Amino acid sequence: MIVVIRDIDDATYNAEYLQSSGVPAIPLAILSFSALELKNEVFDKSYQALIYTSKHAIVENNSLYSLPVWCVGNATGAAAKKAGYKNILVPSDNARSMADVMVHKIKADDGPLLWLSGADIAFDIASYVSSTKLQVKRVINYQMKPISQLPDWFVDLVRTGTITGILVLSKRSFDCFSSLMISKNIWDYHKKWYLFTFDKIPFGTTDTSSFLGCIKSQTSNIDDLFKHIKDWYSIINKPR
Numbered sequence: 001m002i003v004v005i006r007d008i009d010d011a012t013y014n015a016e017y018l019q020s021s022g023v024p025a026i027p028l029a030i031l032s033f034s035a036l037e038l039k040n041e042v043f044d045k046s047y048q049a050l051i052y053t054s055k056h057a058i059v060e061n062n063s064l065y066s067l068p069v070w071c072v073g074n075a076t077g078a079a080a081k082k083a084g085y086k087n088i089l090v091p092s093d094n095a096r097s098m099a100d101v102m103v104h105k106i107k108a109d110d111g112p113l114l115w116l117s118g119a120d121i122a123f124d125i126a127s128y129v130s131s132t133k134l135q136v137k138r139v140i141n142y143q144m145k146p147i148s149q150l151p152d153w154f155v156d157l158v159r160t161g162t163i164t165g166i167l168v169l170s171k172r173s174f175d176c177f178s179s180l181m182i183s184k185n186i187w188d189y190h191k192k193w194y195l196f197t198f199d200k201i202p203f204g205t206t207d208t209s210s211f212l213g214c215i216k217s218q219t220s221n222i223d224d225l226f227k228h229i230k231d232w233y234s235i236i237n238k239p240r
Contacts, residue, residue: 002165002196002229003154005030005173007056007144014167017226023233028154030173030180031144038141042114045137049106051115051125053095055079056142059116070113072098075222094200094220095123108133119143120172122201146176150184158186164236165194167229169222171201178207196229 001024004011011027018025033056043061049068052058055076060083068087071077077090091101102125106113112135115125119140126136157163158181168174174197181187191210197203199216208214215232217225 001026001162002167003028003163004167005177006169007031007033009033014222018229021226021230023229025167026157028177029147030176031146033142034145035142036119036140038139042139045114046111047114047137048111049113050085051102051113051117051136052076052080053115053117053121053123053125056118056144057116058083059141060084064114070098070102073222095121095125096128099123099125099128103129103132103134106134108135111135112137114139116141122170144172146172147180150180155184155186158189161189161192163189163193165196165229165232166190167196167225169198169201171203174201174203174207194232196225196232198225 002015002018003026004015004018005028006014008027008029011029015025015027038059043063047067049070050064051070053072053076055078058076058079065084065086067085068089069080069085071080071088071090072095073093074090077088080088092098102113115136115138117138117140120143124138126138129136166177168177178187178190181190192212194213194215195208195211196215197217198220199218200220215228217228
C-alpha cells in the first residue's frame with residue numbers, strides 16, 4: 001500500500017487515481033490549507049498578466065479574467081480555466097522553466113505581472129527574473145500549515161507493516177512527516193518502504209538513503225511519476 005502525503009484534497013485525488021489503476025493507496029493530510037485575505041489595493045494596479053504556480057492561489061475576480069494567465073503544470077491550468085480564466089498558458093510543469101519562457105516571450109514594457117502564491121515556494125520567480133527588465137509582484141494569498149500529530153489510525157497502520165511506499169511531492173511535506181513519525185517512535189518502519197517523488201525536490205542524501213528504494217520522475221510531471229509507480233507495482237506483484 002502506498003501513502004500519499006499532501007493536503008487532503010490533492011492527497012485524496014492522487015490516492016483515488018492510483019486505486020483506479022489497481023495500485024492500493026491511501027491519502028494522509030500532512031498540510032492544511034489556510035486562505036489569507038487580500039487587500040483591495042492589490043488589484044488597483046494595472047497588470048499585463050498573472051502568474052499561478054499553484055491551484056491553491058487562484059482567485060475568482062472579474063477584473064482579472066481578461067488577463068493572460070501563466071500557470072505551472074496542467075493541474076493549475078485546469079483549475080484556472082474552471083475558475084473562469086480564458087487565456088491560459090502552461091509552458092512547463094516547473095517554475096524555473098516557465099520563468100525562462102516568460103523572459104523571452106513577455107515584453108517588459110507592457111507592464112508588471114502579478115504572482116499570487118503561497119507563503120512557501122519552491123522557486124522564487126520574482127527573484128529569478130530580477131536581473132531582467134521583467135517586473136513580477138508577488139502577493140501571498142494562502143499558506144499551508146503542518147498538522148500537529150499523526151492520526152492514531154495511521155500510526156496503527158504503520159505498525160501492521162502493510163505500507164510499502166510513500167508518495168512525496170514537496171520537501172516541506174517530507175520534513176513534517178518524518179518529524180511526526182520520529183515523535184511517535186515509528187520512523188524506522190520507512191526502511192522497508194519505497195519513496196516516490198520528483199527528481200527536482202531538494203532532498204539531502206540522508207533524507208532518502210535509508211529507504212528500501214527511491215523512484216523519481218525526472219520531469220516533475222505527476223502523470224510520469226504515476227507511470228513509474230504502476231510499473232513498480234506490476235513488477236513487485238509479478239508471479240514468480
